[in-house]
């Protein structure tokens with residue numbers, strides 16, 4: 001996600017930001033498109049299907065850790081605290097913490113997509129009537145204001161599940177952690193879900209499922225560009241590539257051009273060599289130590305870590321000094 005290093009221009013609407021990012025990314029060498037653009041309606045549905053694939057372990061592992069260790073994790077949440085979830089999407093994981101921490105005063109889901117956010121907020125109000133639900137529409141990569149009631153709470157606890165942190169470059173992950181620290185303030189706690197470094201076979205299989213759902217998810221980016229930006233991508237001219245890059249501890253996803261071809265997007269023409277790829281995603285894998293070191297660099301002290309029985313995934317907690 002390149003957006004961290006750049007100021008968001010308040011007058012540029014979402015559609016033109018997408019166009020700018022795609023045209024800029026296809027003009028670069030090597031070609032790239034930010035992974036956040038996977039999640040249009042169809043892309044979000046495809047991602048939901050990915051989470052149910054036998055090869056895709058992260059979601060199941062994370063839910064298992066949250067369920068198995070909910071009461072331990074909840075010990076890090078002080079009475080009267082506000083839980084701030086960064087990029088909430090579906091609240092499935094937060095609900096486990098909310099149920100385990102009955103003394104929480106407020107839940108603040110933060111997401112750029114207001115539709116999903118407000119709908120989920122309404123459902124949560126029904127299920128947790130004693131809890132203040134205070135949704136915030138914001139891009140989590142940039143500073144944003146917490147609602148007054150969350151600022152007034154005796155403590156704030158950040159929650160960033162799903163290994164979304166793995167989509168950031170390490171320097172962007174550090175910038176995110178720094179931003180989270182300034183938003184949550186002194187004495188804060190942060191609970192992060194991070195996928196762990198593991199065998200190459202397990203990693204590669206998780207991003208190359210036999211049913212081809214991940215391939216469809218990757219190619220859906222081209223469908224979205226065709227629809228929203230007047231693109232002329234032919235879906236049978238590109239192929240899903242995903243592999244683990246051992247040196248950089250990351251899964252890379254690419255869309256590889258099967259032949260030499262030209263594609264138009266938003267009035268511009270882009271040329272592809274045979275085999276040339278668009279880099280569409282990095283999914284960084286951490287160890288408890290490597291994420292801890294990154295967090296320490298920006299002032300967070302490791303305060304706990306939990307994993308599933310196979311050590312595939314981790315929930316890691318950090319504390320900010322008073």
Ligand code: AVJ
Pocket residue numbers: 050058162163164166167207214281282283
């Ligand atoms: C949502 C970023 C955690 O990196 O595993 C799944 C996205 N990409 N399959 C991940 C994804 C391909 C996912 N994250």
